Amino acid sequence: MPGIAEHERQREILQLLDLDGRVSVTELVDRFGVSAVTVRKDLVSLERRRLLDRVRGGGVVAQRSDEGAFALRLRQRAAQKQAIAAAAATLVRDGDAIALDCSTTCYYLAQCLRDRHGLVVVTNGLEAASVLSEPGTVTVVLPGGVVRHSSRSIVGDIGDVLASRGRLVRGFFGLRGLSAEAGLMELSEEETNTKRRLVASCGEVYGLFDSTKVDQFALHPFAGPEAVTELITDDAVPRGFVTTWRRAGVRVRRVKA
Numbered sequence: 001m002p003g004i005a006e007h008e009r010q011r012e013i014l015q016l017l018d019l020d021g022r023v024s025v026t027e028l029v030d031r032f033g034v035s036a037v038t039v040r041k042d043l044v045s046l047e048r049r050r051l052l053d054r055v056r057g058g059g060v061v062a063q064r065s066d067e068g069a070f071a072l073r074l075r076q077r078a079a080q081k082q083a084i085a086a087a088a089a090t091l092v093r094d095g096d097a098i099a100l101d102c103s104t105t106c107y108y109l110a111q112c113l114r115d116r117h118g119l120v121v122v123t124n125g126l127e128a129a130s131v132l133s134e135p136g137t138v139t140v141v142l143p144g145g146v147v148r149h150s151s152r153s154i155v156g157d158i159g160d161v162l163a164s165r166g167r168l169v170r171g172f173f174g175l176r177g178l179s180a181e182a183g184l185m186e187l188s189e190e191e192t193n194t195k196r197r198l199v200a201s202c203g204e205v206y207g208l209f210d211s212t213k214v215d216q217f218a219l220h221p222f223a224g225p226e227a228v229t230e231l232i233t234d235d236a237v238p239r240g241f242v243t244t245w246r247r248a249g250v251r252v253r254r255v256k257a
Contacts (some may be wrong), residue, residue, distance in 0.1 A: 001057050004032055007111060010042050010109040010189035011074075017052055017061050018075050023069055036128050043134030049127075070127065070152040074104045080234040080257040083107040083246040087232050087255045088172055096169045099198045100128050102153030102191070103174020107131065114138065122168060122201075124154045124194050148190065155190040162201045170229070171202035175209050180248040183225045185218035192220035200226075204229040213237040225250055 004012075009032055016023050028039045043059045046052045052059040062071075085108035092098060095118040100106040102125035110128035113119060114135050122141040123129050132138045145156025154208040173195055175184045184207050186192040199205055205227050211234050230251040242252045 022060045073116035077210045078207040081105045083255045083257045101173045105174045128153045155194045168202045170204035177216040182221045192222045195222035199223045207231045
């Protein structure tokens with residue numbers, strides 16, 4: 001597969017690690033049709049992000065891990081998240097100013113948007129920012145704060161970054177759980193506070209989640225149901241869930257993975 005982009009190579013390396021627990025430089029050179037130097041750069045980049053450990057001739061699954069490690073979550077239900085991200089990407093136009101949070105689904109959305117022109121993206125997701133900054137056609141705005149390694153995010157009071165800067169057209173948010181009464185929710189209070197600030201600056205708010213989130217426990221609401229424009233999820237979500245949210249006045253889009 002010659003010509004494959006850097007972020008796509010690295011994602012596939014992680015998928016191979018997930019299957020075999022180890023990758024070799026020689027095998028990756030043959031697989032991607034790139035030089036050994038390029039493959040080693042990919043491995044160095046992944047090691048710096050704590051996604052693998054380099055060993056002689058290749059890489060192995062990282063022995064150290066942060067709580068709720070981003071790389072692990074990225075590989076969970078990846079097909080569903082990618083389908084949801086592709087559906088969300090159809091809502092974004094060149095020149096829009098939007099928000100993305102630090103969720104893995106928004107990371108996949110960032111991959112869909114990396115070739116857009118004139119796009120301005122405010123995000124607290126370090127991985128999404130990295131993907132979007134590569135082509136140079138997207139303006140990425142990272143708020144100040146503290147780096148949270150477990151979610152590869154920046155958390156803190158981002159009010160000063162957004163105040164008096166105008167409205168963002170729309171924002172896309174992952175979530176830990178949700179209900180038609182409380183809205184979109186997170187477990188971490190730090191993540192919640194940051195998402196609330198982003199939501200408050202968005203004209204439209206979209207919740208992106210796979211169907212396993214329907215019954216998950218969460219503590220802190222960051223967007224009430226009245227603030228949610230649409231939910232985008234996969235087609236395994238229960239019909240009763242869809243009916244409940246539509247009665248609350250929120251559109252629900254189910255996409256096939």
